[in-house]
Amino acid sequence: MQPKMTLIEMHSFFEQVFPQVKDKFEVLDLQPMAATVRMHVDEADLRPGGTISGPAMFALADVAFYIATLAMIGPKALTVTTSCNINFMRKPEPGDLLAKARILKLGRSLSVGDVELFSDGSDKPVAHASLTYSIPPK
Amino acid sequence: MQPKMTLIEMHSFFEQVFPQVKDKFEVLDLQPMAATVRMHVDEADLRPGGTISGPAMFALADVAFYIATLAMIGPKALTVTTSCNINFMRKPEPGDLLAKARILKLGRSLSVGDVELFSDGSDKPVAHASLTYSIPPK
Amino acid sequence: MQPKMTLIEMHSFFEQVFPQVKDKFEVLDLQPMAATVRMHVDEADLRPGGTISGPAMFALADVAFYIATLAMIGPKALTVTTSCNINFMRKPEPGDLLAKARILKLGRSLSVGDVELFSDGSDKPVAHASLTYSIPPK
Amino acid sequence: MQPKMTLIEMHSFFEQVFPQVKDKFEVLDLQPMAATVRMHVDEADLRPGGTISGPAMFALADVAFYIATLAMIGPKALTVTTSCNINFMRKPEPGDLLAKARILKLGRSLSVGDVELFSDGSDKPVAHASLTYSIPPK
Numbered sequence: 001m002q003p004k005m006t007l008i009e010m011h012s013f014f015e016q017v018f019p020q021v022k023d024k025f026e027v028l029d030l031q032p033m034a035a036t037v038r039m040h041v042d043e044a045d046l047r048p049g050g051t052i053s054g055p056a057m058f059a060l061a062d063v064a065f066y067i068a069t070l071a072m073i074g075p076k077a078l079t080v081t082t083s084c085n086i087n088f089m090r091k092p093e094p095g096d097l098l099a100k101a102r103i104l105k106l107g108r109s110l111s112v113g114d115v116e117l118f119s120d121g122s123d124k125p126v127a128h129a130s131l132t133y134s135i136p137p138k
Numbered sequence: 139m140q141p142k143m144t145l146i147e148m149h150s151f152f153e154q155v156f157p158q159v160k161d162k163f164e165v166l167d168l169q170p171m172a173a174t175v176r177m178h179v180d181e182a183d184l185r186p187g188g189t190i191s192g193p194a195m196f197a198l199a200d201v202a203f204y205i206a207t208l209a210m211i212g213p214k215a216l217t218v219t220t221s222c223n224i225n226f227m228r229k230p231e232p233g234d235l236l237a238k239a240r241i242l243k244l245g246r247s248l249s250v251g252d253v254e255l256f257s258d259g260s261d262k263p264v265a266h267a268s269l270t271y272s273i274p275p276k
Numbered sequence: 277m278q279p280k281m282t283l284i285e286m287h288s289f290f291e292q293v294f295p296q297v298k299d300k301f302e303v304l305d306l307q308p309m310a311a312t313v314r315m316h317v318d319e320a321d322l323r324p325g326g327t328i329s330g331p332a333m334f335a336l337a338d339v340a341f342y343i344a345t346l347a348m349i350g351p352k353a354l355t356v357t358t359s360c361n362i363n364f365m366r367k368p369e370p371g372d373l374l375a376k377a378r379i380l381k382l383g384r385s386l387s388v389g390d391v392e393l394f395s396d397g398s399d400k401p402v403a404h405a406s407l408t409y410s411i412p413p414k
Numbered sequence: 415m416q417p418k419m420t421l422i423e424m425h426s427f428f429e430q431v432f433p434q435v436k437d438k439f440e441v442l443d444l445q446p447m448a449a450t451v452r453m454h455v456d457e458a459d460l461r462p463g464g465t466i467s468g469p470a471m472f473a474l475a476d477v478a479f480y481i482a483t484l485a486m487i488g489p490k491a492l493t494v495t496t497s498c499n500i501n502f503m504r505k506p507e508p509g510d511l512l513a514k515a516r517i518l519k520l521g522r523s524l525s526v527g528d529v530e531l532f533s534d535g536s537d538k539p540v541a542h543a544s545l546t547y548s549i550p551p552k
Contacts, residue, residue, distance in 0.1 A: 020182055044158055048215040054200050054222070059193035077186040083408065084192070085223040085361055085499035085544055089519035089526050104530070104539050105503035112503050114528065114542065116518070125518050128528065130499055130544050132359065221546065223361035223406055223499055227381035227388050242392070242401050243365035250365050252390065252404065254380070263380050266390065268361055268406050270497065296458055320434055324491040330498070331473035338468050353462040360468070361499040 001106075003030050003071040010067060013075045025063050033103040033113075035068035038120070041096050052092045052126075061086060061115040061129035064099035069111040069133050072103065078136045082110075086129040093119035097126070109135055139244075141168050141209040148205060151213045163201050171241040171251075173206035176258070179234050190230045190264075199224060199253040199267035202237035207249040207271050210241065216274045220248075224267040231257035235264070247273055277382075279306050279347040286343060289351045301339050309379040309389075311344035314396070317372050328368045328402075337362060337391040337405035340375035345387040345409050348379065354412045358386075362405040369395035373402070385411055415520075417444050417485040424481060427489045439477050447517040447527075449482035452534070455510050466506045466540075475500060475529040475543035478513035483525040483547050486517065492550045496524075500543040507533035511540070523549055 005013070007030055015022045029036040037060065045056040062081055069079060098120055103113040110132055117127040143151070145168055153160045167174040175198065183194035200219055207217060236258055241251040248270055255265040281289070283306055291298045305312040313336065321332040338357055345355060374396055379389040386408055393403040419427070421444055429436045443450040451474065459470040476495055483493060512534055517527040524546055531541040 017186055048155055051218070054219040055193055055197035058196045058200075058222070059191075062192050080189065081192040081226055083223070083225045083359060084196070085221070087221045087526050087544060087546065088219055104501075104542050112501050112542070114544075128518050128526070128544060130501060130528075130542060132501065221497060225388050225406060225408065242363075242404050250363050250404070252406075266380050266388070266406060268363060268390075268404060270363065293462055324431055327494065329473075330476050330495040331469055334472045334476075334498070335467075335469035356465070357468040357502055359499070359501045360472070361497070363497045364495055 001032055001072065003032060004074045005030065005071045010071060013070070017077045021063070025060070027067055028098070030071045033068065033072060033106065035064055035071060035101045037064040037067055037099045037101070039097045039099070050094065052097065054088060057088065057097065057117055057127050058084065058086055058129070060097055060099045060117060061127065061131065064101040064115050065113060065131040065133065068101040068103055068113065069106070069135070072106055073135060076136055079133050081131060082134045083132045084129055086127055088127045090124060090126045092126045093122060096120040109137070111135060139170055139210065141170060142212045143168070143209045148209060151208070155215045159201070163198070165205055166236075168209045171206065171210065171244065173202055173209060173239045175202040175205055175237045175239070177235045177237070188232065190235065192226060195226065195235065195255055195265050196222065196224055196267070198235055198237050198255060199265065199269065202239040202253050203251060203269040203271065206239040206241055206251065207244070207273070210244055211273060214274055217271050219269060220272045221270045222267055224265055226265045228262060228264045230264045231260060234258045247275070249273060277308055277348065279308060280350045281306070281347045286347060289346070293353045297339070301336070303343055304374070306347045309344065309348065309382065311340055311347060311377045313340040313343055313375045313377070315373045315375070326370065328373065330364065333364065333373065333393055333403050334360065334362055334405070336373055336375045336393060337403065337407065340377040340391050341389060341407040341409065344377040344379055344389065345382070345411070348382055349387075349411060352412055355409050357407060358410045359408045360405055362403055364403045366400060366402045368402045369398060372396045385413070387411060415446055415486065417446060418488045419444070419485045424485060427484070431491045435477070439474070441481055442512075444485045447482065447486065447520065449478055449485060449515045451478040451481055451513045451515070453511045453513070464508065466511065468502060471502065471511065471531055471541050472498065472500055472543070474511055474513045474531060475541065475545065478515040478529050479527060479545040479547065482515040482517055482527065483520070483549070486520055487549060490550055493547050495545060496548045497546045498543055500541055502541045504538060504540045506540045507536060510534045523551070525549060
């Protein structure tokens with residue numbers, strides 16, 4: 001099953017619907033049931049000790065899984081998170097974060113999967129999230 | 139077991155350590171093993187359909203449990219989230235959100251508990267989160 | 277909103293539908309949006325060091341939330357768990373376990389809530405679980 | 415980093431320490447930071463509608479991650495689950511279940527990772543679990 005949206009269509013959709021965060025997140029790749037997203041980390045994301053805040057990492061996991069799902073079902077902005085479980089495993093390096101999202105089950109009303117977060121240039125995950133999104137009826 | 143920090147000490151600590159979010163969150167109450175925190179919701183927290191974004195609700199749950207924990211152990215800024223499971227249950231009303239955090243287990247190295255989020259003035263939770271924080275060694 | 281099933285109706289339903297575990301679990305109390313269930317702990321539930329196995333505690337949390345939900349919606353055996361997050365917090369005492377389940381959101385298609393597990397006679401939770409059940413359409 | 419235990423050593427350890435479940439679970443493969451385990455499904459694991467019970471699937475996820483962890487750290491029976499998040503995604507086929515566990519972070523005191531469960535012969539996961547195990551100090 002191929003994505004219904006191209007990278008260019010996704011960028012365009014994202015700019016329209018989430019103007020407040022369009023410069024924060026960059027969709028790097030869309031594959032069947034998968035997406036890769038970069039988060040530009042800035043001062044507001046940092047916490048004491050130089051680490052990236054939990055909410056910033058949650059936001060990246062959330063948006064990456066949203067994008068992986070939308071790419072498969074088409075642009076339905078009202079698709080919403082119903083649950084997320086996130087484990088923080090390592091202190092991120094200074095710099096941007098990358099998220100690799102994969103869908104494990106795409107049903108009519110739910111999309112279920114997980115996301116790994118990496119510091120740019122590292123292959124050791126800093127966090128791992130499991131997410132469920134609710135897909136609005138047609 | 140009584141909290142080690144008063145509401146005034148907590149406000150002062152929070153302003154020093156988290157200047158970037160000190161106007162966003164307001165600690166309303168500290169009790170043994172529990173805290174109540176308000177989040178001032180603004181335009182940047184909203185999403186299509188008028189709902190409050192998942193990351194904003196995660197941020198509130200995270201900070202409320204952090205505050206409940208710090209109140210009990212004293213001001214250790216490097217206390218960090220190790221895991222969070224959050225279920226989004228209802229669309230929040232327009233307006234601020236309140237978080238009620240309770241600690242279920244306070245050990246030497248871990249604090250474990252949960253947080254319920256409410257729209258201001260409602261008693262039906264919009265989200266429920268379970269969190270684990272890692273406490274730095276002395 | 278009152279439960280649709282009495283304690284006696286629940287016992288009768290449970291014996292019919294789950295004959296393989298009817299002697300393992302005992303429903304002690306049904307309240308609006310809440311249930312209390314006892315698990316009789318035996319040798320097969322124990323693990324090295326004398327602790328109760330994770331799967332046994334999961335089973336108790338799962339069945340307690342199932343019962344709290346069924347009591348509210350009536351006997352729909354095909355109601356199934358869609359997700360569970362469980363944190364193990366303390367080593368249980370030898371002896372039975374009690375579960376206190378509460379429903380936080382009862383919708384048409386989902387029941388969401390949490391369960392605290394206690395060693396019989398103690399008020400310190402040994403585990404805390406958040407669960408979501410899917411309710412079959414009418 | 416290579417496993418510290420061979421498949422034969424793991425079988426022998428498992429028989430000694432978990433005699434009550436040694437015929438239930440079969441370790442099929444050990445790799446660096448990964449393990450594959452089969453669960454023999456029998457009548458006691460089934461629920462109304464012919465599905466496999468949630469606790470049985472939890473038990474398989476739990477044991478598979480335990481084995482993946484022990485293989486890397488050596489036979490420390492007192493390694494215990496501290497948290498598990500499990501999403502049930504599809505109704506399993508009749509027959510055995512396979513679990514593929516991977517470790518995402520192996521620290522001195524914690525092992526964090528996830529497990530996918532499959533019906534034997536299918537490549538669509540029926541459930542996905544994220545687990546954290548606590549490793550006892552030396």
